[in-house]
Amino acid sequence: MSALLPRLGFIGIGLMGDPLSRRLAKAGHPLVLYNRTRAKADAVAAETGAWVADSVAQLAAQVDVVITCVANTEVLRELMLGAEGVIANARPGGAIIDLTSADPAATRELAQLAAESGLSWVDAPVSGGVAGAEAGSLAIMCGGDRAHVDAARTILQPLASRITHMGPVGAGQVTKLCNQLLVACNTAAIAEMVALAESSGVDAGLLPEALAGGFADSTPFRMLVPRMAERDFKAPSWHLRTLLKDVDMATAQGYRQASATPMAALAAQLMRSRLARGEGESDPATLIRLYRDDAQRS
Structure with missing residues (x-):
């Protein structure tokens, strides 16, 4: 990543993703959004100046860091895998930060596939609910290599009052x-x-x-x-x-x-x-x- 703020891709504009993506945009990050229901992403973009991608592949190819905040492990797998998924289309040397509450075993599997494509992975599920997301006071528990978590910490800081490195990939989950x-x-x-x-x-x-x-x-x-x-x-x-x-x-x-x-x-x-x-x-x-x-x- 350069000294400038990295360009972020945010996937999942739901109850939590909406306020979190807004806070990242307010922090000055160039932001690309994707949501299966496009109208939710359009609403955030209209107020923040973010750009809305037409597909996961399009988003992944244009950003330095992909952040996911989706409903469950199955949706996360769908986003990551396949010819149109994040892993196949992200820039080499890029990073994935997953805010989803997902299965630890599946997280480790996906992180290994990401690593084989030259991508780092930090699992960073959150606690604090919508109120915490709006206030930027979430507790975030991270799993991943220390260097990757330290890099993620600088991005996640506007969202949290506490970010804790819990251990290797999967430990956050x-x-x-x-x-x-x-x-x-x-x-x-x-x-x-x-x-x-x-x-x-x-x-x-x-x-x-x-x-x-x-x-x-x-x-x-x-x-x-x-x-x-x-x-x-x-x-x-x-x-x-x-x-x-x-x-x-x-x-x-x-x-x-x-x-x-x-x-x-x-x-x-x-x-x-x-x-x-x-x-x-x-x-x-x-x-x-x-x-x-x-x-x-x-």
Whole structure:
């Protein structure tokens, strides 16, 4: 990379990709965008001066660094592989920074294929949600060679309050799965707690104030309890299906490593029961319905 800011390609203008790409443009990076639904990329381009590519191949051929922030491992594979994919079309010596929450084993496989084509790879999944993306206060956990992570750090700085090198390629993804395992189990326990409070005649909406600063306090607690108490599951800043996807990957990683994940497996089954009721796009706070709304209707 030159002393000038590298030209970035950003693939995936979704809930997270929209504010992240805007922050990178605001930081002064020349930016090329691609999204399967072009209108989302066009909206960012209209406000930032970024250019919108017609294809993944076109984007990859024009930038120094490709940043991906897509829905899941399967979409990531599709973007990277094949004659029209990133790996086949990126400039030799270029870099890939993947912000997707993806499977660690697949990440290592794709990174090896990228290396064979002269491309570096840093897996850099994020935590902090849409609010963190908008504020530039995400926690980013990175896997890759130290030199590659250091180079990625200079690019990712406008997005994060904390960037941690966790180890070789795949280590960032494992760390994110650990994060999501804890979030999912916490969400399930919070739903039980709110249900217990309500069934005992306690106003659950007062719980965040009552428990603030104690051992039970946490960011998920402060976010989820009001939504559960109000049964407010619309316009979520994160989706049940996304959390379930990550917890399923965490349990799969546990299976590979012979590391037991019984709490994560239970949380996944509880979330899957809501998914079966068509609530995949709802806030994970919908788990309260397992204990209160559904029980009251039965």
